[in-house]
Every structure is written in structure tokens, then in C-alpha cells.
Amino acid sequence: MTTQDQPTASQTSAPDEPVLRYTPALAEQIELKWQDIWEERGTFHAADPTGGTLTDGNGQPAGDRQPFFVMDMFPYPSGAGLHVGHPLGYIATDVTGRFRRMRGDNVLHALGYDAFGLPAEQYAVQTGQHPRITTEANIANMRRQLRRLGLAHDPRRSFATTDSDYVRWTQWIFLQIFNAWYDPEATRPDGGVGKARPISELIDEFASGERTLPQDVPGVTAESQWADLSPSTRRQIIDSYRLAYTSESPVNWCPGLGTVLANEEVTADGKSERGNFPVFTKSLRQWNMRITAYADRLADDLDLIDWPDKVVSMQRHWIGRSEGAEVAFTIAGSGDQLTVFTTRPDTLFGATFMVVSPEHPLLEQVPDVWPDGTRDAWTGGYETPGEAVRQYQRDAAAKTSVERQADAGKKTGVFTGYLANNPVDGRQIPVFTADYVLMGYGTGAIMAVPGGDTRDYEFATQFELPVIYTVAPPEGFEGGAWTGDGLVINSASDTLDLNGMDVVAAKSAMNDWLEEQGLGTRTISYRLRDWLFSRQRYWGEPFPIVYDETDMPIALPESALPVDLPDVPDYSPRTFEPDDVDSAPEPPLGRNEDWVNVTLDLGDGPRVYRRDTNTMPNWAGSCWYYLRYLDPKNGDAAVSEELERYWMGPKHNDTAGVAGGVDLYVGGVEHAVLHLLYARFWHKVLYDLGHVSSREPFHKLFNQGYIQAYAYTDDRGAYVPADEVEEITAADGSVTYVWQGQEVNREYGKMGKSLKNVVTPDDMYDSYGADTFRLYEMSMGPLDLSRPWETRAVVGSQRFLQRLWRNIVDETTGELVITDEPADAKTRKLLHRTIADVTVEMEAMRPNTAIARLIALNNHLTSLDRVPREAAEPLVLMVSPFAPHVAEELWERLGHDGSLAHEPFPGYDEAELVEDAVTCIFQVQGKVRGRAEVSPSATDEELTELALADPGVQRALGDAPVRKIIVRAPKLVNVVAG
RNA sequence: GCCCCCAUAGCCCAAUUGGCAGAGGCAGCCGACUUAAAAUCGGUCCAGUGUGGGUUCGAGUCCCACUGGGGGCACCA
Incomplete structure (x- = not known):
């Protein structure tokens, strides 16, 4: 670790270098300084509306700013740490959030951790430590790596799915689902037909005779009355209606993982998505979620949200109506x-x-x-x-x-x-x-x-x-x-x-x-099946369910939540030979008899019950975490209804639409039919039961591409360290790759330890600083495209920031080198043109093209003797979403108090966008034959005359008669010869 | 097998949606600074848009076929 007192003696700093050159060491000083300031001042604290408990950094409620809720897909706190590909989406949402904040929105951006589940558990098993210990250590490391990136998150709103307080509400939602049934005839507030209703209403309808009893339950005949049925027959009837239910049915049993899996977790070739183990069909009693009841709505409501076509089509296909x-x-x-x-x-x-x-x-x-x-x-x-x-x-x-x-x-x-x-x-x-x-x-x-x-x-x-x-x-x-x-x-x-x-x-x-x-x-x-919801693993939420002698499930009261994970002698799953068809699941929670057998008073005196020993799949925690960001400390509800309506409700801002939901959700496409389908389902149940006002959880979804990397193998096929490979271009232009004198093969693919091609954010912080790293990731290309990482290209982004710095600050004295004289006409026009273009690109989430415009403006300023403040200040503001630390530092040096995070994004003057002259091109048969500088207001007639008089046009035309003239004033005239 | 997306300079990528193929970056080359090198600065080279047809006054952009790459689904009746 480096500290502020001892800046990294970077390879690029020389002893006689100016003190205030924008080197990695200076960048680090600036970055750490501003990260501390932001934290102290609560600069990115998102404020509740009036009446809420969370205020902004100045202790104020949101006021009349529009809410904007931006979110990243929940990360697993992996033990392997981050590589440079991981933060791409986080930087993208950060840039968008910072931009929206400058446009006057009340931006909520936070990041929590999806810490239950197989990967965390497998890592714990490998290291021989309790999953809670490894999980917390991994979270701490990831928090450190991400803090160094300068993300404008509200730290008060972060949590992990493994927090007892969070588990409590995950279990509470499970109980909501368990205690609900789907009434296909009920009318919803949105006008549609079919909704989940509390199970108590079903019981009332049976008791009153309003609803006829199902005949397919043993002991029920056409003449049966509810009152005459035995308690256990009644429970059997009710249980068959619940949205969360147990059933003995053929399920996907994966001996290699020691657990059953949902259909969505099994690949087309019959292997587990995680681990690639064979999966067998086995009839077992398991928990299911009645997602099929929502098949129509899950398909239809895709029309209400702004998602990539690809994901919409994958969901439609999966539902398979x-x-x-x-x-x-x-x-x-x-x-x-x-x-x-x-x-x-x-x-x-x-x-x-x-x-x-x-x-x-x-x-x-x-x-x-x-x-x-x-x-x-x-x-x-x-x-x-x-x-x-x-x-x-x-x-x-x-x-x-x-x-x-x-x-x-x-x-x-x-x-x-x-x-x-x-x-x-x-x-x-x-x-x-x-x-x-x-x-x-x-x-x-x-x-x-x-x-x-x-x-x-x-x-x-x-x-x-x-x-x-x-x-x-x-x-x-x-x-x-x-x-x-x-x-x-x-x-x-x-x-x-x-x-x-x-x-x-x-x-x-x-x-x-x-x-x-x-x-x-x-x-x-429908192709969609009910969602198999239980797992025979340790590291997940226990079910808030116990069983009595009938073996039928009984919900624990809300007062019994959370049901925390017990300590067990051994938390590793009982796994089997991957192809052991005859094996059967053995939940680790069953190893603690004291926990499994529990004496409770559920209304008829203290009795001994057996707890459910399954745990929930890790999808459970990610099905509702977005709601908790809105109200992270609420002890009385998963989320307050008012806060949900403010941040996510229908039409909560200009783009929310009738379905509402998170304004921008960025993540990889790999969750197209898993997390995204499950979360939509839970959200709709919560909507039906009146807990949320939005019909969909995520209004706009954006899939970022992946950053991939080259890897190199020697002639034995072994990977060699990618950062030691040299690229040799021969005289004939052919390219070869050489490592320690031997030629190696180049492959393209993932970044990974085994491929010896990992580059980490920490490497980038050391060699360039966080701002350069952020800028580079954003300028590599469109966000939704996958592309190769190229460390040697990062220097381009560094040069840009260095030039920007030098345009404003003297590297030796630290004094401002700008002028307060007005900008010349050319500079001013370029500035306003740049602001206009950057605004468009930012709104469209095209950071790469926005950055290109900023570089062009900065390059122009470099050519001036002195940069006018009139141009320097808007440029700094525009750069700030990408490189926030150096922008803050420059803003301060330009004489401003406080952070620029809440400064308005620069505006432009329409009048400055009008060009004095434009080049009109003259074509004959669509080929360019001449050109002229003309006024932007030139008429068709004037342009036609100019074109016909142009020597190039006349030469191309020769003796041929003119058949037609097409004019697109003021840019083009095309003469068509007969 | 079916469906979807992509292909522009040595490389990463732009192109106001049918109107001069180049905004930006990397690499290369030349020059300035330097005893020298790095860094920095200035300049410069580079493709006619995967292939073949078509529509159009005009196609990177629209249509058809094909090739290559990526992804999804795969006995779903």
C-alpha cells in the first residue's frame, strides 16, 4: 500500500521533473485527497424527499429535483479480486450519475454485495474458512479497490445480502409469497386481470362457499363443505394454491454440486451452468415458486420497459408463449x-x-x-x-x-x-x-x-x-x-x-x-416452468418455515425473523461423484440437530417443530436489493411505500413511464433470463400485494460489453505472461509475438489468472491513476461492445489529462496560466459546438464520442498562447464525470469553493453554433467534382448557379445535357446528366 | 438445424441515419527540445468500408445472397 506522504516513486517520474507535473504520483495525491473530501462532506449522499430520514451532504432533503436512480448489477465479492474488466459498468454508471447530478437530478447511486451463493461458498471451502469470514474479507478488499476508483456512491446505502438485517427482509418477502395465491380473475390497479392475493382471502372464499373446493385433493368430494374438512385436508388444499409451494416432482439434481438447480441454471447440453457438472432428473420434494402464473404478464410487460432487444427476445423465448x-x-x-x-x-x-x-x-x-x-x-x-x-x-x-x-x-x-x-x-x-x-x-x-x-x-x-x-x-x-x-x-x-x-x-x-x-x-x-427454489447448500438464506408431524409447511411469524444460519460442524455441501445418479441431496443445515428441532409456540402452546434445512438460491437476495438501496435502515418494512413511489413509482420522472422502475440498470447480458426474470416476478408479486407502486423493477436496462484480453501460448501450449510479450512488426507488415526470444501464439478471450493476462485496477492506479484509468475505459469504444484491453494505449488518456492540466496550471509554480480575457471567436465557436455535441453524446450514453470531442477542444486550447477562463471552466466541468478528481482539483485551483459535483453542466448558445460559411460540394452523377465556400443561408438557385459554373463540374459534364439537379442546401448540389 | 447481432486505416473506434469515408486514441514515420534517452511538443503516413448482386441522382448507411466472427435457443408440438 502507498500513502499520501510517500507517493509511488513511479517509473515515469524523474528527479528533476517539475513538482506539479500531472504524473501518476501527483494524480494519486489528488485522487486520495478528493476521495477523503467527498466522504467527509457526504458529497454523494442522495437525499430522500421531504419527510425522509436521509439527507444530502448539507443536511437537506431533495427539494424539487427530479429523482434519478442508477444502478449496477450486484457484484459477487469474489476472492480473486477485480481485474480491469470488472469496473467498466461501474464507471459507466458513475459517469452517467455524475452527469445527471450536474443536470440537476437527485441521483441515487449505491453498491451492495451479493454475498450468498455457490462462488462465495466454494471459495470458503477451498480456503478452509467459514464463508462469513472469507465473504467479509472479500467485500472489504473490493470496497477498497472500488473506493480508489472514485465512484460517486452513497456509502450509507450499501449492504450485503448476508447481513442479518437484510436476510430478515428476504425471508419476509418469501413469507409474502408463501402466504399468497394467484387469482386469475382478480382485477389489478393497473386494469389488468389476474393478481396475487393474500391466502387469507382464499380461505375466506372457501369458508363462505363463494369459491368451490378443488376436487383433486383426497378427501374432497363435490358435496364437501369447508367447515367439514379436517384441518390437514384444508392445509393441503391451501398449500396447493400458494405461490411458494413444495412438491414432489422431477427436478434437476446435480451430484457434483450436491444440490438441485433451477431450469435456468442448467445449460442446453444438460450441465450445470456453474461448474459444468452433469445434471440428472430425479423426483424430489422441493420448494417451487409459481412463476408460471405470471407468464403472460412477464411477457406482455416487456413492452413497457426500455431493454435491449436481445434481452427482450431472450425473455420472450424463455417464457415461450x-x-x-x-x-x-x-x-x-x-x-x-x-x-x-x-x-x-x-x-x-x-x-x-x-x-x-x-x-x-x-x-x-x-x-x-x-x-x-x-x-x-x-x-x-x-x-x-x-x-x-x-x-x-x-x-x-x-x-x-x-x-x-x-x-x-x-x-x-x-x-x-x-x-x-x-x-x-x-x-x-x-x-x-x-x-x-x-x-x-x-x-x-x-x-x-x-x-x-x-x-x-x-x-x-x-x-x-x-x-x-x-x-x-x-x-x-x-x-x-x-x-x-x-x-x-x-x-x-x-x-x-x-x-x-x-x-x-x-x-x-x-x-x-x-x-x-x-x-x-x-x-x-408456455415453455416457462415453475422456479425451483431450494438448494442443499449452507451459504444461503434459511427458509422461515417449520414442519409439524403432518410434514406440511408452516410459516414462521414475522416476529421470528430473521432466521439466521446456524453454526454447523461442517458447512461444505455433501457433493458426490459428478455422475453418481443414485446419490441424493443432504443439506448441511441438517447437521445441527439443536437448530433443526425447535420448540415454538405458534398459537397452540409450545410444541417441537422441525425446521426446513434447505436454503434459498442466491437469486433470492438479488431479487429485491434495489428496493433496499432506497431505504437501507428501515426496521419496519423492506422499503417504505413513500420512498419506493418517490424513486421508482410510475412517472417519477420524465422517462420513467407507466411501469416505473430503476432509471438505469447496467450489467452483463449473462443474467438475461435468470436474475432479470426472477426479480421481475418478485416485483410483480410485491406489486399485487400492494407493497410497491411500480410494475417493473428496471425501466432501462443496458448491457455493457466485456473487456477481454489477449493471451499467449508457447509451442507446448503453456501460457506465458502476457505483459512480457513483445509485438514485432516485420518489414512486410506481418506481425509476430515474441516472449523471451521465442515466438508465441496469440489467443483472444477472457482475462484470467490461468491465462496469465490479468491486469488489475490496482496496476492502473499505480501506473496512471484512477482518472486516467476511468477515462481510458470510457474512451475505448461504445459501452455495449466487447473489446480487447491494451495497456500500452492507456497513455493516450494520460496525455489528454496532462495537456488539460498544463493548459490551466504551471507545472513548476502551480500558478494558473489561464487568461480572463474573452475567448477569440474561433475558440468560442468550438467551445459551444463541443458543449452541444458532448451533451448529446452524454445523454445517449456514448462516452467514447463525448471524450473525443473534449480531446479535440483541449487540443485546440493547447495551440493558444493562453487559455481563456471562458473555455477552461466549461471544459473542466465537462471532463469531471470522467476524471472527477483532477477536475475537482482544477476547479479548486480556478478559484472555486466546494465540489463541482453539483455545478450545472455547461450550457451553450445556439447563436454560436451557426457557422459563418459551409463547404458546398458539387457532384456530377454522384461523384464529387468541385466545391465552394458558401453562406449557410444560400438558396437552391444560387447554389445551382455556382455548381453549373464550376470548372470541375463543367469538365465532368462535357457536352451531356443536364437532366436533373438535386440540391440539398447548403451542403450539396448533384448534377445529373441525361 | 432455427433465430439475433457484428464486419470501416496495422490496432481500438467515428461518420448529423441516404449526401465530401475520419472526430478521437494507440502504433509507425519525420522534426523540435536534450550530451543522450525518456517524457513532452509539432508535423506526417495509412483504408474506399468482408464478398457478390440490387434499389437510388447518390449506398459504410436500405434490400437480397454469401463468407467470417460473436451470441441465444435447440425434439417446446
């Missing part, structure tokens, strides 16, 4: 119904067989013998349908996700022995079971139309099943399934004729017919 119909087929013989979901009811006449998933309830019983007409290919070589189906079910169940992935596309299956009647024409068709049909989607059963669906076509080919086309393929069609548009064919019966219609019309006509006949209904299906 598809409109279609459920159609009932009749099983021949028994007369039972087999309902399928289809998005193409128009192709019903082309259904030549059906497929049910191997887990489908229809298969609990199958016919004893193969029916007449059974082909050999269908039976799998078995004597009876029963044998064939059982064996197929066993094979399918034994498949891991990885194997399923590897087999995707291959069609396997077997005939079930059932025949069904196609409802449109009564034709008998065979029912197969095959694992390409998934139990979890639609009804777990499909009608197969090989003429119109590629998967069905493949299956039909393999099992010798007939193909009927119901949409006329185009000419030159080469066989297979035709999935495109066209006119309907082969689709008529006595009561229905779709022939000749297009697909859209046929769908609609078929749906109408099905509904008239009572054979089907229009339906919407």
Missing part, C-alpha cells in the same frame, strides 16, 4: 379421452398417429395384446404392448440429460397398443410413446402430422407410418414435411371443409369448429 388449441381424441374401445396440445389445429386432417410422452398417465395401463394391423416395426420386438411400453419407459427414465442431448434428433419409440379416433373424420390412428414428446410441455401428448412437422415426419419414416399433406407444398418441393405457408388441401369432411384456405384462416375455422363440437378449445401453452 405459444397459442394453439387443445383437442380431445377418443381412445378406441375404452372411450377415454386423450387430449393433445397443438399450434396447428389446421393440420388435424393430416394427423396419422399420436405420441404420448413416456411419463404420460395413459400408460399406467395399456392393452394386453397388439391390435390387428400392428406392424412389426412398431412393437420393438416385444410380445405385448405392456412389455414394450415398460421397457421403453425404463430406457427413457435412465437417460441422463446429457444422453438425451446427444440423442436429440434420433427418433425412438414404441406402439402402445392403443388406437384413437381422429375427431375430424373418425379415422383410427395408432398411439405411440416416444421421448421426443415431453411431459412438461402442453399436455404431454401430441397429434402427429408428418406432412407438416419435421419431427413427426422423421418418426413416420422410421415407423412406416402414412403421410398426408394438408398444406400444398410449392413447386419443386423435394419431400419431407412442408412447414411453410400455402393453400390447405386434403382437409374436408361432411361438416367441415378447409380446402383452399390459407393457414391462418384454416386455423381459425378449425378452432371455431372444434369449439362448436365441444372437441377442443383455444389454449395458450
Whole structure:
């Protein structure tokens, strides 16, 4: 560590250097000085509106300034520390926040820590320390690294998800969700239909008879009255409605991590997103969140927010809403119904067989013998349908996700022995079971139309099943399934004729017919599944839930919160061989019997209960942390309703819109369907229950790109230190990379210890200072683009700040070298032009182009004998969001008291933007042939005359007649020859 | 396999949305300062926009096809 008294003897400072040259050592002095001042003065304290408890640095409430809430995605306090890529987003939000503050907004910017979860726990396990100790040490280190960056955060609003006081409210929100149900008919304040309601209202409705009891719970009949039901049957009914519920169902079990995972945490190839371990399907009793109840709103409300198209489309895709119909087929013989979901009811006449998933309830019983007409290919070589189906079910169940992935596309299956009647024409068709049909989607059963669906076509080919086309393929069609548009064919019966219609019309006509006949209904299906919410790990929030002898969950009262993590003999998860299918989860919290068994008085006297030993996934803490920034110390509520409305409510400022939410949320795209979907879901539950006024948590989302880096390998493939590699340009322009005399290969990718290419913010502070580092990151390119880090290019940003410094301060004496004389006309015009351009670029979050303008202005000022104050002061103010420390220092030296953080951003005079003369270009056939300086107000006629008289134009025109003249005054005239 | 994004100078990137391809930075080269070097300052070189078509008076910008790179989804009926 360096201190202010002993500035880093930097490699660039020489003994005879002027004392006040803007060197890394001076930069560090300035930076540490202003960081202390900001902290002492509370410069970035965000004020509550009048009536709140938090004031600004002067002890004042917000007044009539517009609230602006800017936020970064919650960081994990990683044990590895930061590299230069991590702060990119933090600098971007800081720049935006500082800019908005200068534009007069009441800016709230804070940073907390997402400290629960697998990474923190794994780091603790590796180092053999309790996760709380390592987590707190990591947070302290990260705070230090970030403080040195000079971020304008309100430190009073920082916290970690692991703080007991925060855990308490995470658990409180869980209880809100647990104690709520989704009423699809209720009207919301925003006018929409469907909302979460307190579970007590459901009980009231059952008790009063207003709502009929569900019949699918054992012990409940059509005649049952609520009052007559046993307490445990009532609880069973109620529990089946809760938004947080336990269920025994197939889940993603990851032995390598020792925990179950949500669908969103499993990659397409059946591995855990974290750790890349195999994931198996296993039926276990687990907590779920009924996010599917919100599928429509999560999809629809994407229209209300300002997010990158990419993320919107990823969320839409993940929710996977598809409109279609459920159609009932009749099983021949028994007369039972087999309902399928289809998005193409128009192709019903082309259904030549059906497929049910191997887990489908229809298969609990199958016919004893193969029916007449059974082909050999269908039976799998078995004597009876029963044998064939059982064996197929066993094979399918034994498949891991990885194997399923590897087999995707291959069609396997077997005939079930059932025949069904196609409802449109009564034709008998065979029912197969095959694992390409998934139990979890639609009804777990499909009608197969090989003429119109590629998967069905493949299956039909393999099992010798007939193909009927119901949409006329185009000419030159080469066989297979035709999935495109066209006119309907082969689709008529006595009561229905779709022939000749297009697909859209046929769908609609078929749906109408099905509904008239009572054979089907229009339906919407979703890809989204409920959110698996429990983890068998130590480092997470315990569930505020206990169990009695019925094994049904009981919510702890709010007064029992927080439920803190107990000490356990060993907090490492019980993990297994990654491919150990037969293993089962073993939560570490179960290792503390004294904690698990607890005596409580929950209303009927002290009794012994068992605590839930699962913990919440780390997404829980990040689902609502933005709310806590608004009201970090509130002991009575997660967030006060007034503060939420002030900072996040609908139309809380000019850009908030009807949905409200955080004004700017910056983070990586990797959370597109995890954190961002879960947080939206929780927020909507809180909205329904009246705790928040905004419909969406994040109004504007911005995904910053990644800073990547080159890495170098020698001929054995081993990585060599990237900072020791030299780039050699040969005479022919070819480039080679050399390390210790040997040629090495260059790769491009992440920054990481194992790649030996890490550059840290600390390195940058030492060699250049925080301001230069910030400026460089912001000038590298557009914020949303990934790009390579290049340490040797950082010097460009340093030169800019040095020139700026020298334009204002004498390096030797420290005296001001500016003049109070007015600026010359050219300088003034450039200044106003720069202010205008920078304002536009800043508003559009294009720091790279804003900085380019600032450099251009500064370069111009460098060419003057003395820089006029008139230009120096606005320049310093404009630079301040990027390089706040040196800007503050210059501002002070320019004679101002106090921080420039709250100074108004410079304004410009429209009159100064008008140019005296512009260059008009003269084209012939679109090619430039001449030009002239003209007045900006020149008329079309004047310009035409000038153009036609131009020698270049005349030469290009030759003898050709002029057909047409296009004038875009005052910049362009294009003469078109005939 | 399907969908989305990107491609401009040796490198990172601009280009008022269809109107002179260059704002800024890095690197290179030349010069000034210096005993010398670094730093600094001044100057300068560098592409016709991945490829092929099309629309237009005019295309980096719009349309089509392709190539390369990045990302998402992947038996979702």
C-alpha cells in the first residue's frame, strides 16, 4: 500500500521533473485527497424527499429535483479480486450519475454485495474458512479497490445480502409469497386481470362457499363443505394454491454440486451452468415458486420497459408463449379421452398417429395384446404392448440429460397398443410413446402430422407410418414435411371443409369448429416452468418455515425473523461423484440437530417443530436489493411505500413511464433470463400485494460489453505472461509475438489468472491513476461492445489529462496560466459546438464520442498562447464525470469553493453554433467534382448557379445535357446528366 | 438445424441515419527540445468500408445472397 506522504516513486517520474507535473504520483495525491473530501462532506449522499430520514451532504432533503436512480448489477465479492474488466459498468454508471447530478437530478447511486451463493461458498471451502469470514474479507478488499476508483456512491446505502438485517427482509418477502395465491380473475390497479392475493382471502372464499373446493385433493368430494374438512385436508388444499409451494416432482439434481438447480441454471447440453457438472432428473420434494402464473404478464410487460432487444427476445423465448388449441381424441374401445396440445389445429386432417410422452398417465395401463394391423416395426420386438411400453419407459427414465442431448434428433419409440379416433373424420390412428414428446410441455401428448412437422415426419419414416399433406407444398418441393405457408388441401369432411384456405384462416375455422363440437378449445401453452427454489447448500438464506408431524409447511411469524444460519460442524455441501445418479441431496443445515428441532409456540402452546434445512438460491437476495438501496435502515418494512413511489413509482420522472422502475440498470447480458426474470416476478408479486407502486423493477436496462484480453501460448501450449510479450512488426507488415526470444501464439478471450493476462485496477492506479484509468475505459469504444484491453494505449488518456492540466496550471509554480480575457471567436465557436455535441453524446450514453470531442477542444486550447477562463471552466466541468478528481482539483485551483459535483453542466448558445460559411460540394452523377465556400443561408438557385459554373463540374459534364439537379442546401448540389 | 447481432486505416473506434469515408486514441514515420534517452511538443503516413448482386441522382448507411466472427435457443408440438 502507498500513502499520501510517500507517493509511488513511479517509473515515469524523474528527479528533476517539475513538482506539479500531472504524473501518476501527483494524480494519486489528488485522487486520495478528493476521495477523503467527498466522504467527509457526504458529497454523494442522495437525499430522500421531504419527510425522509436521509439527507444530502448539507443536511437537506431533495427539494424539487427530479429523482434519478442508477444502478449496477450486484457484484459477487469474489476472492480473486477485480481485474480491469470488472469496473467498466461501474464507471459507466458513475459517469452517467455524475452527469445527471450536474443536470440537476437527485441521483441515487449505491453498491451492495451479493454475498450468498455457490462462488462465495466454494471459495470458503477451498480456503478452509467459514464463508462469513472469507465473504467479509472479500467485500472489504473490493470496497477498497472500488473506493480508489472514485465512484460517486452513497456509502450509507450499501449492504450485503448476508447481513442479518437484510436476510430478515428476504425471508419476509418469501413469507409474502408463501402466504399468497394467484387469482386469475382478480382485477389489478393497473386494469389488468389476474393478481396475487393474500391466502387469507382464499380461505375466506372457501369458508363462505363463494369459491368451490378443488376436487383433486383426497378427501374432497363435490358435496364437501369447508367447515367439514379436517384441518390437514384444508392445509393441503391451501398449500396447493400458494405461490411458494413444495412438491414432489422431477427436478434437476446435480451430484457434483450436491444440490438441485433451477431450469435456468442448467445449460442446453444438460450441465450445470456453474461448474459444468452433469445434471440428472430425479423426483424430489422441493420448494417451487409459481412463476408460471405470471407468464403472460412477464411477457406482455416487456413492452413497457426500455431493454435491449436481445434481452427482450431472450425473455420472450424463455417464457415461450405459444397459442394453439387443445383437442380431445377418443381412445378406441375404452372411450377415454386423450387430449393433445397443438399450434396447428389446421393440420388435424393430416394427423396419422399420436405420441404420448413416456411419463404420460395413459400408460399406467395399456392393452394386453397388439391390435390387428400392428406392424412389426412398431412393437420393438416385444410380445405385448405392456412389455414394450415398460421397457421403453425404463430406457427413457435412465437417460441422463446429457444422453438425451446427444440423442436429440434420433427418433425412438414404441406402439402402445392403443388406437384413437381422429375427431375430424373418425379415422383410427395408432398411439405411440416416444421421448421426443415431453411431459412438461402442453399436455404431454401430441397429434402427429408428418406432412407438416419435421419431427413427426422423421418418426413416420422410421415407423412406416402414412403421410398426408394438408398444406400444398410449392413447386419443386423435394419431400419431407412442408412447414411453410400455402393453400390447405386434403382437409374436408361432411361438416367441415378447409380446402383452399390459407393457414391462418384454416386455423381459425378449425378452432371455431372444434369449439362448436365441444372437441377442443383455444389454449395458450408456455415453455416457462415453475422456479425451483431450494438448494442443499449452507451459504444461503434459511427458509422461515417449520414442519409439524403432518410434514406440511408452516410459516414462521414475522416476529421470528430473521432466521439466521446456524453454526454447523461442517458447512461444505455433501457433493458426490459428478455422475453418481443414485446419490441424493443432504443439506448441511441438517447437521445441527439443536437448530433443526425447535420448540415454538405458534398459537397452540409450545410444541417441537422441525425446521426446513434447505436454503434459498442466491437469486433470492438479488431479487429485491434495489428496493433496499432506497431505504437501507428501515426496521419496519423492506422499503417504505413513500420512498419506493418517490424513486421508482410510475412517472417519477420524465422517462420513467407507466411501469416505473430503476432509471438505469447496467450489467452483463449473462443474467438475461435468470436474475432479470426472477426479480421481475418478485416485483410483480410485491406489486399485487400492494407493497410497491411500480410494475417493473428496471425501466432501462443496458448491457455493457466485456473487456477481454489477449493471451499467449508457447509451442507446448503453456501460457506465458502476457505483459512480457513483445509485438514485432516485420518489414512486410506481418506481425509476430515474441516472449523471451521465442515466438508465441496469440489467443483472444477472457482475462484470467490461468491465462496469465490479468491486469488489475490496482496496476492502473499505480501506473496512471484512477482518472486516467476511468477515462481510458470510457474512451475505448461504445459501452455495449466487447473489446480487447491494451495497456500500452492507456497513455493516450494520460496525455489528454496532462495537456488539460498544463493548459490551466504551471507545472513548476502551480500558478494558473489561464487568461480572463474573452475567448477569440474561433475558440468560442468550438467551445459551444463541443458543449452541444458532448451533451448529446452524454445523454445517449456514448462516452467514447463525448471524450473525443473534449480531446479535440483541449487540443485546440493547447495551440493558444493562453487559455481563456471562458473555455477552461466549461471544459473542466465537462471532463469531471470522467476524471472527477483532477477536475475537482482544477476547479479548486480556478478559484472555486466546494465540489463541482453539483455545478450545472455547461450550457451553450445556439447563436454560436451557426457557422459563418459551409463547404458546398458539387457532384456530377454522384461523384464529387468541385466545391465552394458558401453562406449557410444560400438558396437552391444560387447554389445551382455556382455548381453549373464550376470548372470541375463543367469538365465532368462535357457536352451531356443536364437532366436533373438535386440540391440539398447548403451542403450539396448533384448534377445529373441525361 | 432455427433465430439475433457484428464486419470501416496495422490496432481500438467515428461518420448529423441516404449526401465530401475520419472526430478521437494507440502504433509507425519525420522534426523540435536534450550530451543522450525518456517524457513532452509539432508535423506526417495509412483504408474506399468482408464478398457478390440490387434499389437510388447518390449506398459504410436500405434490400437480397454469401463468407467470417460473436451470441441465444435447440425434439417446446
